[in-house]
Amino acid sequence: xxxxxxxxxxEARGVYxxxxxxxxxxxxxxxxxxxxxxxxxxxxxxxxxxxxxxxxQPWDFVLVESHAVRTRVKAGxxxxxxxxxxxxxxxxxxxxxxxxxxxxxxxxxxxxVTCDRRRGGPHVLGRNTAVDADLFSxxxxxxxxxxxARAEGIGVGWxxxxxxxxxxxxxxxxxxxxxxxxxxxxxxxxxxxxPELQLRGWRxxxxxxxxxxxxxxxxxxxxxxxLAGPGRPSG
Amino acid sequence: xxxxxxxxxxEARGVYxxxxxxxxxxxxxxxxxxxxxxxxxxxxxxxxxxxxxxxxQPWDFVLVESHAVRTRVKAGxxxxxxxxxxxxxxxxxxxxxxxxxxxxxxxxxxxxVTCDRRRGGPHVLGRNTAVDADLFSxxxxxxxxxxxARAEGIGVGWxxxxxxxxxxxxxxxxxxxxxxxxxxxxxxxxxxxxPELQLRGWRxxxxxxxxxxxxxxxxxxxxxxxLAGPGRPSG
Numbered sequence: 001x002x003x004x005x006x007x008x009x010x011e012a013r014g015v016y017x018x019x020x021x022x023x024x025x026x027x028x029x030x031x032x033x034x035x036x037x038x039x040x041x042x043x044x045x046x047x048x049x050x051x052x053x054x055x056x057q058p059w060d061f062v063l064v065e066s067h068a069v070r071t072r073v074k075a076g077x078x079x080x081x082x083x084x085x086x087x088x089x090x091x092x093x094x095x096x097x098x099x100x101x102x103x104x105x106x107x108x109x110x111x112x113v114t115c116d117r118r119r120g121g122p123h124v125l126g127r128n129t130a131v132d133a134d135l136f137s138x139x140x141x142x143x144x145x146x147x148x149a150r151a152e153g154i155g156v157g158w159x160x161x162x163x164x165x166x167x168x169x170x171x172x173x174x175x176x177x178x179x180x181x182x183x184x185x186x187x188x189x190x191x192x193x194x195p196e197l198q199l200r201g202w203r204x205x206x207x208x209x210x211x212x213x214x215x216x217x218x219x220x221x222x223x224x225x226x227l228a229g230p231g232r233p234s235g
Numbered sequence: 236x237x238x239x240x241x242x243x244x245x246e247a248r249g250v251y252x253x254x255x256x257x258x259x260x261x262x263x264x265x266x267x268x269x270x271x272x273x274x275x276x277x278x279x280x281x282x283x284x285x286x287x288x289x290x291x292q293p294w295d296f297v298l299v300e301s302h303a304v305r306t307r308v309k310a311g312x313x314x315x316x317x318x319x320x321x322x323x324x325x326x327x328x329x330x331x332x333x334x335x336x337x338x339x340x341x342x343x344x345x346x347x348v349t350c351d352r353r354r355g356g357p358h359v360l361g362r363n364t365a366v367d368a369d370l371f372s373x374x375x376x377x378x379x380x381x382x383x384a385r386a387e388g389i390g391v392g393w394x395x396x397x398x399x400x401x402x403x404x405x406x407x408x409x410x411x412x413x414x415x416x417x418x419x420x421x422x423x424x425x426x427x428x429x430p431e432l433q434l435r436g437w438r439x440x441x442x443x444x445x446x447x448x449x450x451x452x453x454x455x456x457x458x459x460x461x462l463a464g465p466g467r468p469s470g
Contacts, residue, residue, distance in 0.1 A: 002388075004388060007252065007388075013246055017242065020284055041464050048443045049257075051257070053395050065449065069450050084363040087358040123319075125331070135370075140377070143375045147254070148250055151250040153237075160288050160362070160365040164364070187238055187240075188240065203290040203291075217409065219407075226272055228280070
């Protein structure tokens with residue numbers, strides 16, 4: 001029997017499909033066609049529907065179309081990426097350098113999702129103890145957008161190899177507003193069957209069963225193998 | 236014409252419905268029926284399918300069924316909530332105290348989603364500059380779970396009024412593992428039509444158009460009213 005409020009099977013399948021088939025899409029896969037305004041509007045409204053601590057809604061969306069601005073962002077990426085490459089040696093360094101980790105100039109649209117840490121004043125409900133809950137709220141908005149984009153056939157890539165202070169300067173963020181996610185968006189030639197870092201042998205998916213605990217960390221859940229399901233998740 | 240890789244309308248509708256109708260569910264609405272293992276498994280696999288920086292997968296899932304453990308968590312909430320109530324005065328204080336902000340003992344299941352900040356070693360790809368990207372990845376996993384739960388008819392509430400150090404002690408988290416989200420889960424009598432904080436007059440939804448910028452913060456996007464769509468989003 002279907003529980004009350006549960007979705008009909010086709011709608012539920014859409015939710016699980018978006019979750020399983022969403023990918024972090026990098027340059028090389030983006031197609032140049034612009035994201036139509038009606039589609040972009042749906043993505044932004046999806047993000048704005050996210051939960052937020054104390055209903056703070058601390059996000060802003062800085063859309064980046066300007067080639068000049070993107071070129072500055074890309075220069076920042078190149079600096080940070082070169083620095084990061086120095087963390088690895090030999091085969092690992094070669095593999096790192098062969099990975100495409102952004103699509104800043106290729107994607108038809110870039111977007112920085114920011115967090116206004118002062119919005120709502122000094123006493124946001126629920127942020128008394130958990131002061132980073134505002135940043136977390138912005139991440140929930142990003143995931144809404146990412147999943148909605150998958151349903152639209154639009155790929156999203158989160159570029160984390162950027163210096164937040166540099167990015168804030170390029171985008172003119174005022175004091176108290178910090179960048180959380182820098183995203184590249186566009187229709188994509190392909191959604192890979194698995195994360196690229198797994199396909200390329202950088203890192204494997206962890207077995208879920210080992211990550212499920214009961215009533216305390218390190219206490220194995222007796223049902224963990226069943227909960228983890230047959231094999232790995234589909235994406 | 237439907238773009239390649241876009242979902243068929245019924246599946247896309249499921250994604251947008253989950254996003255619009257997801258709510259932060261508090262005590263008083265949870266029904267006592269347990270979450271069946273097959274459903275819980277789907278939720279955990281949805282979370283584990285989230286993107287993560289450098290494919291780090293820094294999350295663990297501590298399911299909390301024990302009444303004794305929950306009672307300790309609830310005591311921590313009560314302390315923090317009392318402290319937070321002191322931030323408000325007069326009508327606002329009365330309203331704050333009337334809000335139900337957790338369902339720790341009523342919900343049939345509690346779950347702490349943690350972040351192992353040392354997983355993957357000292358040089359996780361993409362975490363060189365953005366050191367909090369691991370915490371953000373855990374949030375993306377939480378939102379996957381939250382949306383999948385909505386499709387299943389299961390309500391989820393994120394309790395942020397907890398002291399992370401206290402919670403880590405109660406759940407026996409080792410050094411380097413931090414709590415990110417403490418969730419209450421269960422079938423729910425109702426998904427409210429709007430966030431409770433809005434319905435109760437605590438805080439209104441912000442107009443989306445004012446949060447959309449073009450090429451730099453504070454530069455209004457000429458299409459912002461169109462992108463924001465007619466009226467507010469549906470949830």
